[in-house]
Amino acid sequence: MPTKDLMLRRQQQRERMARWRARNPARALAQALASNRKSRAADPERYRIYAREYRLAHLTSCPSCGQPKGATAKFCRHCQKGPRSSRWKGGTCLDRGGYRLVRAEGHPRASSKGRYVREHILVMEKRLGRYLYPNERVHHKNGKRDDNRSANLELWIVSQPAGQRVVGILAWAKEIVALYGG
Ligand SMILES: [Zn+2]
Numbered sequence: 449m450p451t452k453d454l455m456l457r458r459q460q461q462r463e464r465m466a467r468w469r470a471r472n473p474a475r476a477l478a479q480a481l482a483s484n485r486k487s488r489a490a491d492p493e494r495y496r497i498y499a500r501e502y503r504l505a506h507l508t509s510c511p512s513c514g515q516p517k518g519a520t521a522k523f524c525r526h527c528q529k530g531p532r533s534s535r536w537k538g539g540t541c542l543d544r545g546g547y548r549l550v551r552a553e554g555h556p557r558a559s560s561k562g563r564y565v566r567e568h569i570l571v572m573e574k575r576l577g578r579y580l581y582p583n584e585r586v587h588h589k590n591g592k593r594d595d596n597r598s599a600n601l602e603l604w605i606v607s608q609p610a611g612q613r614v615v616g617i618l619a620w621a622k623e624i625v626a627l628y629g630g
Contacts (some may be wrong), residue, residue, distance in 0.1 A: 457497060471549065477506070477519060477520075480502060483501065484498075484502075493516065497581055498581075503518055503519070505520070506518070506519040507567055509548065510523050510524035510527055512524070512527040513527055514528065517528075530551075539551040540567070541564075542594060543566070545593065546564045546593040546594060546597055547567070547568065547593050547594065548567040548568070548593075548594045549562075549564040549565065549566060549567065550564065550565070550566075550567045550570060551563055551565075551567060552565040553566055555570075556579060557579075567596045568586045568588065568596045569586055569595050570591075570603055571586075571597075571598055572586045572601055572603060575598055575601075576603070581605075583605050583606055584601070584603060584604065584606075585603075585604040585605070585606055586600070586601050586603060586604070587602040587603075587604045588601065588602075589601070589602055605624070
């Protein structure tokens with residue numbers, strides 16, 4: 449157990465250091481990072497606890513939203529997402545089926561996770577000037593699922609009447625003519 453006198457001296461030392469850190473924030477940060485590297489190698493568990501306390505003591509505010517962020521981070525973890533992330537790959541990737549996905553916030557077909565839509569759908573909708581109907585499919589003429597050039601895409605419809613009655617087929621044909629103009 450440290451004596452009362454020793455504890456008081458340690459307290460005074462901590463206060464002196466705090467005042468020095470307040471006067472020289474940049475040097476304090478550099479020094480802390482340097483000593484972090486040493487203590488991390490010597491005692492990882494203690495480093496983990498220390499690093500957490502250090503982060504909490506050095507929170508600054510996010511330039512975008514004003515919420516707390518780490519001292520060395522550019523933005524808080526909520527504002528660091530998307531294009532600001534160091535792992536951002538342009539908002540596009542391939543899905544399991546080999547189709548290219550693009551981020552499209554607010555699109556009716558946007559996935560709940562990440563707000564992605566298959567790019568060929570967006571290209572066709574841009575050409576049509578409207579969203580696709582549920583019975584419409586976009587076909588890749590050359591069979592390459594990630595070749596989304598407009599010239600490679602074709603609009604297909606998959607709806608067919610359940611029965612084969614002439615009246616039914618005629619009604620369906622009229623519907624198609626009305627939709628796509630003979
Ligand atoms: Zn933020």
